[in-house]
Amino acid sequence: MTPPTDRRDKSGEPLLSVEGLSKTFHDRRLFSRFRGAGVRAVDSVSFSLDAGETLGVVGETGSGKSTLGRLVLRLVEPSAGRIRFNGEDITALSQRQIRGMRQQVQMIFQDPYGSLDPRMSVGSIVAEPMIVHGLWRGGRDDRVLEVMRQVGLQAEHRSRYPHEFSGGQRQRIGIARAMALQPKLLVLDEPVSALDVSIQAQIINLLRDLQQQADLGFLFIAHDLAVVRHVSNRVAVMYLGEIVEIGPRDALYASPMHPYTVSLLSAVPVPTVDRDSGRDRVVLHGEIGSATNLPSGCRFHPRCYKARLKAENPDVETVESQGERLPAACVMHRPRPVDAGDGHVATCHFPERGEDRSQIARHAVASSSGAG
Template sequence: MSTPLLDVTDLRVAFTGRGFRPKAVEVLHGVSLSIGEGETLGIVGESGSGKTTIGRAVLGLVKPSGGRIRFQGADITHASPRDRRTLSKSIQVVFQDPYTSLNPSLTIGDTLSEPLVVQGATAGDARARVQMLLDQVGLPRDAGERLPREFSGGQRQRVAIARALAPKPKLIVCDEPVSALDLSTQARVMDLFIDIQRQTGVAYLFVSHDLAVVRHISHRVSVVYKGDIVETGPADLVTSTPEHPYTQRLLLAAPIADPVEQEKRRAERHRLAELHREQNVQAGVA
């Protein structure tokens, strides 16, 4: 078997609480996952499940308390700031909020060219690369001369995607990149992610709370519940016929147009939640 692009083994992350003599609270309890080149792994779970912490650990934004993270076979678990700057050429991120992830005082062209120039590109090469990126994400040719406030939410997220693509990364961590958008814009941006992956072969670690979103974009899905991965498998199977009660509840939580069927799904979700609680009590889980 070929070496995975990203290989996370027994990842643990703990945060220190507040107050007098605060204790460390572990939020990830030994998470393992892998992503191949050109693959999308969807990470799904409710708020507070730990899914975003996985992506932040890969990016070096939180410090693991245990386990190991390998990228292209190299251990990056405790990479130095200098090594992280080098890694940023290969690992990029698209954040959730397109309104706060862009500098409002910089033109789109400056936003996209700045990291290229820092990495050694000439001004001319950076301008050419920026124009290619704008074309790639479907923005008008004059977008580089405009400020972020002149764009819609969907267009700003396209700028954020272009910024992530600028250094030609191998992996992009996508942290709820469509949750702040309306449904029609979500669909267009997700299709853009898919098209870019086909063109460039980039891999995605795609974090979302929405099973429908990860079903649309992912090859495989891992479900996170209270800091543990409870189910992993092909996206079509995990998001249509899940085995774990928690994943089943996530599926039933998705709204549908039929109010009678929606009421049935709500009742079944409550039944599964109660069953899951009873199983935890029997197993001695707090």
């Protein structure tokens, strides 16, 4: 066999580094009301990812997390910012040059059936990336069987077609295809959300085993915070195209700083025995805003319980915003990053502190009553 060229990350460099990454989609329809402004799907996002590390990316639908994953692979072209992989700036590489980089960066998609060609056998699906990149010419069949075994598929599955498999087995096929080129980084876009809970655990355990064997970096995109907590070393929370909080998993889950993170975590189901643990449901106002008409100041302020709590303080300057008084800072100014140490950072004018928990509980009760 002839394996692909080993491109290890340079000394001291993270496997992946993203700086100020942005993407604006422009509506090209002649009479579209949004033709000029466009949709700011990702806005000034920065983070790094080391080999062997998993960075979980969470947020509601419309937060920009899937677009971020596609930007990293250059499946979508960035409007601004820089992407470095293995110490190399890949932002301005041509499509021909990017093709070589994709030997090392692969993607696993949410829909395990829609991402597989129904006309191709499993063996052909797994072999396809090797054919595209001209690898393992002398031992391709052996490599296909090797990768299939790695993901828990049998040799006799090679001649079968995707429709003959369950959802979990189809996802294993997708993982085998991604692993065929021995990548260094996997971008996983909701890889288990379409699967039954029992199958989710199997796929997650498989991914962790593969990561440990090959020292893979994972960019794990999901909306299920329980799954993200299980698989991640660090977590980034996105809202309307921005990372509003990022930090080590345990610190972020135990002491979230951004009100949006607090609200997301409050919605995660807990076992019955833990219901008296003091965690209250925080109900947000309204729906996630539009990326075509972003709010001024902090993008989260129209839904933020903390902004409303602070507005009750007579010492806090307030302004009129959509029929209510809110802190002027939240409405008029973009928040700056607040660093709690150990890489735990949030962008908020009034980040959460331990002494605020009683106020959160009071507001949660009031919001729940009003929502009924």
